[in-house]
Amino acid sequence: MRLYVTGGTGLVGSNVIRLARQRGIEVIASQYGPLPEWAVDYQLDPLDLADHDGIRRSIRKYKPDVVIHAAAILDQIVMDTQRELCWSLMVDGTRALAEACREVEARLVFVSSDWVFDGRADIVDETSPPCPVNFYGVMKVASERELGAMDGLNYAVGRLAGIYGLNYAAPSLLRKENGLGFDFSVYVIHRLAAGLPAVVWTGPKVNDEAHPTLASDCADMLLRLAQHDGNGGRVDTGSSIFHCFGSECVNRIDLAHQIAAAFDADPSLIMPARTDQSVLDEMRHIGIPYRTRASTKRTAKALGRRAFNVKEGLAAFRQEWDEFWA
Ligand SMILES: NC(=O)c1ccc[n+]([C@@H]2O[C@H](COP(=O)([O-])OP(=O)(O)OC[C@H]3O[C@@H](n4cnc5c(N)ncnc54)[C@H](OP(=O)(O)O)[C@@H]3O)[C@@H](O)[C@H]2O)c1
Known part of the structure; x- marks a missing residue:
């Protein structure tokens, strides 16, 4: 492939x-x-999503079987202030990419988000109407919708x-400072490992409860989707939409405690706090889904496995972390 x-x-x-290369x-x-921070064993092709002709050229050039x-x-903030761009x-x-995929008969796996939902429903599944x-x-x-x-x-x-x-391409990009767009787990790990308090925002404008998903675990699910046999797949999910989420929902404080446990760190350093005022000010026009509880059953059935729950994901992450930084 x-x-x-x-x-x-x-x-x-x-x-x-990384997973695709491990599988040949x-x-x-x-x-x-x-650029990736070391020599890589795959082809790189410069591409800006704003250059729609460039997207078509690149797909025509490589004629892939699948595009993720x-x-x-x-x-x-960029999205809110530069909407047209x-x-x-x-x-x-995405439409240009899809048209190019159709032209070369490549399957397209489009990566979307749980933030198509408003975070207010009791539970959403793959067929629930979105409400961003x-x-x-x-x-x-x-x-x-365009793809559909x-x-x-x-x-x-x-x-x-x-x-x-x-x-795995650019580890220096891992965001470990508390702030907008930071990587929560990496922040907590770094703070606790240094014996410093990890401030966990629990106030407004935070996605307090969600389905944490280990990147390598979702990579496996995306590769399964890549090799799936068409729209809807082997098992009729009723749609071409799949929830490649961790199989358990948790709030941020519980997640921080589970991170501490998985990384043998001191949980007393976890400090719940109201969201920073500067962030509240910056985000005042931007809605954040507060709690997204989702069913992943249809996807698990269609892809032949469920994703890790929180404990399993963090255990796998700990192993990856230790191997990587060893
Ligand atoms: N992270 C999450 O928690 C989360 C949750 C739900 C859904 N998702 C979705 O998952 C996907 C990947 O997210 P991620 O967490 O891996 O984000 P990420 O680390 O920020 O990666 C985003 C990638 O998009 C590329 N990119 C940005 N602007 C581009 C442009 N103009 N032209 C071409 N490429 C451009 C960046 O390229 P460079 O690195 O070369 O700048 C980067 O590799 C996204 O579709 C996101 O919406 C993520």
Whole structure:
């Protein structure tokens, strides 16, 4: 199989590529920002999602069997303040990629998000109507719908949630400072390992309860989707949408405590606190889903496995962490 990955230097993309290479899959990765921090055993192709002709050229050039489209803007402030640019990258860029996939008969796995939901329902499943509360969610829903409306496209939507893990292409990009867009688990691990308090925001404008998902675990699910046999898959899920989420929902304080336990760290350093005022000010126009509880049963049945629960995911993460930094 020849696999083309967008966002290959990102957290999700780097894990997809690592697993794909371990399985002997040929990989081409689009490259936008920083280069991988070491020599890689796959092809890199410079690509900006704003350059729609460039997207078509790249897909025509490599004629992959499957494309996993993980590239995206994740900065909520950029999305809120530069909507036209972000729409062009996220929605129009995804359509251009899908058209190119259809042309070369490649299967497309589009990476979407649990933030297509508002975080207020008791539980959502793969067929629940989306209800985004911010522009990021709107763009993900718009892309999902565009793909669904395209005749002759072989595709699946893999929604992800609360990703944590190692960036295997550029570990220096791991975000360990508390702030917008930081990596929660990496922050907690670094603080506790240094014997410093880990401040856990529990107030407004936080995604308090979610399904944390180890990046390497979701990479396995995305590769399963890549090799799935068409829209809807072996088991009829009723849609082409899959919830590649960790199989357990947890709030941030519990997650921080479970991280401490998995990394043999002192849980008394975990400090619940109200969200920083500066963040509240910055985010005042941006909705954040407060609590997203999702069913992953249909996806687990369709893909032949359920994702890790919190304890399993953190145990696997600890192993990856120790091996990586050894
Ligand atoms: N992280 C989460 O908790 C989470 C949750 C739900 C869904 N998701 C989805 O998962 C996917 C991957 O997220 P991630 O956590 O891996 O994010 P990430 O680490 O920030 O990676 C995003 C990737 O997008 C690429 N990118 C950004 N702008 C681009 C552009 N203009 N042209 C081409 N590539 C561009 C970046 O390339 P460079 O590295 O080269 O700059 C980066 O590799 C996204 O679709 C995201 O919406 C993530």
